[in-house]
Amino acid sequence: MTTPTRVLVLNSGSSSVKYQLLDMRDDRRLAQGLVERIGEETSRLVHTPLLAGGGGKRERTGPIADHAEALKLVSEELAADGLGLDSPELAAIGHRVVHGGLRFTAPTVIDDAVLAEIERLVPVAPLHNPANLVGIRTATALRPDLPQVAVFDTAFHTTMPEAAARYAIDVETADAHRIRRYGFHGTSHAYVSRETARLLGKAPEEVNVIVLHLGNGASASAVRGGRCVDTSMGLTPLEGLVMGTRSGDVDPAVTFHLMRVAGMSADEIDVLLNKRSGLVGLCGDNDMREIRRRIDEGDERAALAFDVYVHRLKKYIGAYYAVLGRVDAVAFTAGVGENAAPVREAAVAGLEELGLAVDAGLNAVRSDEARIVSPEYARVAVAVVPTDEELEIARQSYALVREGSSGAHEQDTEK
Numbered sequence: 001m002t003t004p005t006r007v008l009v010l011n012s013g014s015s016s017v018k019y020q021l022l023d024m025r026d027d028r029r030l031a032q033g034l035v036e037r038i039g040e041e042t043s044r045l046v047h048t049p050l051l052a053g054g055g056g057k058r059e060r061t062g063p064i065a066d067h068a069e070a071l072k073l074v075s076e077e078l079a080a081d082g083l084g085l086d087s088p089e090l091a092a093i094g095h096r097v098v099h100g101g102l103r104f105t106a107p108t109v110i111d112d113a114v115l116a117e118i119e120r121l122v123p124v125a126p127l128h129n130p131a132n133l134v135g136i137r138t139a140t141a142l143r144p145d146l147p148q149v150a151v152f153d154t155a156f157h158t159t160m161p162e163a164a165a166r167y168a169i170d171v172e173t174a175d176a177h178r179i180r181r182y183g184f185h186g187t188s189h190a191y192v193s194r195e196t197a198r199l200l201g202k203a204p205e206e207v208n209v210i211v212l213h214l215g216n217g218a219s220a221s222a223v224r225g226g227r228c229v230d231t232s233m234g235l236t237p238l239e240g241l242v243m244g245t246r247s248g249d250v251d252p253a254v255t256f257h258l259m260r261v262a263g264m265s266a267d268e269i270d271v272l273l274n275k276r277s278g279l280v281g282l283c284g285d286n287d288m289r290e291i292r293r294r295i296d297e298g299d300e301r302a303a304l305a306f307d308v309y310v311h312r313l314k315k316y317i318g319a320y321y322a323v324l325g326r327v328d329a330v331a332f333t334a335g336v337g338e339n340a341a342p343v344r345e346a347a348v349a350g351l352e353e354l355g356l357a358v359d360a361g362l363n364a365v366r367s368d369e370a371r372i373v374s375p376e377y378a379r380v381a382v383a384v385v386p387t388d389e390e391l392e393i394a395r396q397s398y399a400l401v402r403e404g405s406s407g408a409h410e411q412d413t414e415k
């Protein structure tokens, strides 16, 4: 019998499932897709076969009741490409799980105890962990014999020292409610920091990197020798950088001030800070392309939004420079980081004394490849490194399953 080498990666949100099927012999993507608006009348499945001769994108619209039905349809689409979930070539299903608390420092094969622990963390990740659990349960029902692996967004950050992870609030209260800084986007920070080292021709252990994951959600991390020592998101993904719709850092007193003077409820403030803030709150748009277009037309609110965004980013670069002491590279990634040259340029402008600069020509080049955009003379490399969370989840899941089947079952907590 052939050794199974394929991994299906599932990223389950509250009303969506994103998936990719990869062959781990050469990291090749065989198919990918998205089911969105699950539970609504206007659900949609978009499936893209990526094998040669697989044909183009296929789309289904119409109501999809729940995640179970969504996964059944995904399974049918994959089967139509000869890649069905019943295939003996499938080695594992890797699930993105947003919150792993402190317990999960590495990818983990899911069993009842792991499910219970992910469930126990729902109060600190009320939007994400329930959806992840539904995805896991549905996939398990479909292939109960197959290893289901959880890859946690928080795992990479569990190496943060207490000095960075602790909030300076009453210790008993914090511990009773598990209030501390966990960090998110960890799969991306892990992948990008490693790829940056590769780009520099060094081992991850040899380099210190500031990773700026700037998508609709955004976070920064300070990575010393491959280990995260600080990150900008905290108890939830609300803390830190200015994001598409989230405020990032605000004085916590804003919350009770709004309760007292505006009569807003906790839920209303939650929506304000998570959905009606950040770039969208400042100027009405959260897409950096649109903001740049408006700035070019002389729009002052768009210019303000950009300035607030970049100011915060620059502050975090400075802060993490200080945390690390020595920085080898600053790596930009995700939608904004990979594509918005003006953001990269503005974020490091004026930081020449820190050894940071971008080369205008290199920075303007559009490419899907990891690349350095700083001038030769710069002491610190400024890199653009496309993130690939699905590949990272697939690699971690596959490595874990292979380790298990070869009998070498030491728990790898060194990440």
Ligand code: AMP
Pocket (backbone or CB within 6 Å): 214, 215, 216, 217, 244, 286, 287, 288, 289, 334, 335, 336, 339, 340
């Ligand atoms: P992500 O969450 O990583 O998918 O990033 C999504 C965000 O990336 C969008 O909201 C845009 O603000 C930004 N983005 C995507 N493409 C571009 C582009 N070509 N130029 C500037 N920003 C972009």
